[in-house]
Amino acid sequence: MIGLHKFTRAQAIAYGFLTVTVVFCLLPFLWVVLASVDPNASLFLSIPKGITADHFIKIFTAQKGARWFLNSLVTVGAATALVVIVGGMGGYALSRTNAWWKRPFLYAIILVRVVPPTALIVPLYKVMLFANGVMGALVRSIVPPDHVRSTMHIFGFVDGYFGLILVLSAMQLPLALWIIKTFFDLTPKEYEEAALMDGANVFQRIHRILVPLALPGLGAAGLLAFIGAWGDFLMPLTFISSPDLQLLPIGLFRAFQRANILDYGYLSALALLYMLPAVVAFGLARRFLVQTFTGGIKG
């Protein structure tokens, strides 16, 4: 423990300030944690008179919450995988190449990262409309009319898993490219060159040497892409309408809009569940945070 005689003024101020800041940061969470186990949860902070696990159980028995969670998991998981693969390949190429297009491409990535998704949403919607029309025509020519809708639920661009996964991936891709490129920059080329000397082709190089070497970078990119896509609100808001395809953030939001039939306990439990993967991923990715935020200034 700290001996009182060692308590300098600076330390006291630091403790004081940090304590206030921490209270400020943690206080809002108090309600949601308490409400999730409170049988009589309301919107307002109160000490629960009893503890119940009912709300959490209801998530998995009552259809909707589990459905939203699964939808989020599938789409965000697929998007993350796509980002890691495409970003992995791209980041590697960007790092190793010295072609004329390297600098413009990298500058373009920075510019793209600065673009707010809200500015893109209207034209993106039109692009997705167009793509959806094309996909719809294709599906209608293959699948019998009864199953068109169900098929479009998977392959459609508007209100379909496929389109949403692509959009989520595209939004997270620039950052991933940058992170992976940076990592490969720090990875010595000797290993690949040695493998090439031994006659390995591109695929073997990737599989046996590069992936293990770049795993930390791929992991960082994957985690940050996951966090970004998991919390994305605008994309599912605009592009998903079927209740079956609804993702967790929108489900939570819409449930909250029903002014009169609100079960705050259930919603709080759901919010905690929604929070969990993001917090875990954030914890794992902490080491790479500086990298993200400086966007490459550290080279």
Place this chain on the structure above:
Amino acid sequence: MTSTTRRTGLLIMVAALGGAVLISRWVFSSRGVPTSGASAVTIRIAEHRQPRIDALNKSIPRIEKQLGVTIKVIEYPAPEKDYMSKLLTELAAGNAPDLFTANFDSDVPDMVAAGYLAPITAEVKAWDGYDQLFDVAKKLSTSADGQIYALDSMLAVTQLYFRRDLLEKAGISTAQPTSWKDLLDRAREIKAKTGKYSLLLPAGIDWGAATFNEGFALFVPGSKTPQLANDDGTLNLNGEGVKDIFGLYKSLIDEGLMPIEPLLGPQPWVIPKYTMFPAGDLMATTCGTWCYIYDWGKDSKNPIPDVTKKVGTWAVPGMHGGLSVTVSGENIWAVNAKSTHLALAKKVLLALSSVRATVAYAQLLGNIPARKDAADDKDFQALTELVPVLKGVDHGTFLKSAPGFSVVAEGVARATEALLRKQTDAAGAQAILVKYVRDLLGNKVVK
């Protein structure tokens, strides 16, 4: 590419496809989607708000059996504005369900112009319920080109609802106001004698299209501009009539006769209609037939016991006399022009306009079926608040809707928003409306 690369690539593609198939089976395993591939067609219907969904669900088993289809109800976001936004984005994408309702008659002409709705004229006219439709419903459902694109299967009568019990207690006359001046004076008297808010008209942007449909539009028939839409497609927005209505709003707002703060936030009707009116803090408001059941009935948030005795209705007076009772459409069913089962969807639409289907909605929401034979239905007769209204509905007036009305509704919302925030006067509000409509629809459209 070497053969190993190609093989691995192929393997990945097969795995991905297989995964997609597996996922789709799992995703749809708990759905009622027929997997047998037999001729059970699925018709999808969009509906929003729990009471409406409950009312719809009551009729579904019967319709499914009657027509040999499977019906799936897709729940859309609840608040009216969100519902329409979502519906329109889906219609534009060609993804929308086969059947859906429009919120207001004013929404329909623009949806027709955008090509979203399938014409149902022939099917409706050949329908055995057609003769039972009230004339008002027939006129409301018919577009300017003489076709029917959406069927007003139910009607709402919108007028002024007031707390008869509280006014009598305060010694204020409950006689029908005969002019706008009379109405305003009555409102002032209410405020002076009781200190409470006296008359609420929907206003502001957050109230959405209802600002126009349940507020502004009610005063149009009795104003100097009795109709807003002309046959040549132009809109009468520059006349004295429109300015006078904004003047009415301005008086109510500036003299503190209507609540302002709740109208500036989302779902602005919740506090005034579900809290203030039942508690007696607001004495009169515009409302529709649904209010007796949905807003203040026994299942509502703050029920008013004995509601038909305690809450009376006034017709909307004209500016210098005359009375109007505005009838507007409810459960305005339409068929998606891009539906893959047009014929069947139309049949379902007609089934949803049957007596039993509409009475189910009447029970939970309080609007009236647009059919004369509903009066003979036992379940409807049990809804005593609505029976007299059904009798008188054909005497109502209605506002002709036209393409561009969505824009007019938004313009009125913006103009009244400026009034709510005390930023302008009646002429200024009219200027806002005219500018907005001109900006969006072109200068020539506004007369």
Place this chain on the structure above:
Amino acid sequence: MSRPYESRVAWQNRMLLVPALVLLACFILIPAGAAVYISFTNDALTGFAAAHPQFVGLKNYARLFSDDGFWNSLVVTFFFVFGSSIVGQFVLGLASAVALRQPISFRPVFNAAILLPNAVPEVVASFIWISMLAGGKYSTLSRIVGLFGIPSQNWLESVPLLMIIVVNTWRGIAFAMILMTSGLSAVPAEVYEAARMDGATPRQIFWRITLPLLQPTIFLYMLVSTAGTIAIFGLIYTLTRGGPGGATEIIGIYIYNQSFTAYQLGYGSAVAVIMLGVSVALGAIYVRVLKVQV
């Protein structure tokens, strides 16, 4: 080996980049270009224009400049960015970074607690703040300030802009703290040593030495944070939907409302083009001034 080694590798590099390029082109670059095109039409979600959008030239831009709502959203966005990102997050983040460099215990706990608001998804953040702010006298904030004698009120209706600044500050302290920490750790210990030996007080050290040395980091932070804050949508939309009468309608929400709630896709695109312009300008400054290593 039919081709020389270098050109094969070059071709492979290009192929590896193709999927990334396709994704970025389809979902970011093409929409960015399409925004410009759509902004010159009267495209809408309903009405005649929905089926037959027409070219209207600069009309949407003309409407922009005379629209109160647009200017209002710019003002709101300005205050929002300035209050939460430039002032709130920065001050608290810098202070936290400095405080955590003191020899104190429980450092990981403090660190984790400050990081938590940033880790949770936007919707959860706004959900828990609704409990803090909504409900008049029952809201947590009302109860707290009640102890200081401030009357309880509907915070989101009486001081909405201030509230969203507070919420965003709360959310972004971690970001500033992390950047400032890395900036502070780049200052060599000898500099402090030398200053202390010259007799400088801690205050003088901070203002005359630390801050100037932190300048590049601070500048970087301001730039990235501004760009990020301008892009915020979900956090505020779920909290206030744009606030009572547009009081919290930041530019992202304004675009969404104009496009999907008022159905004007052409007009929304025009506003989006302006937003794109601002962002690209920010990005260009970022690239040029900071001499990013590629």
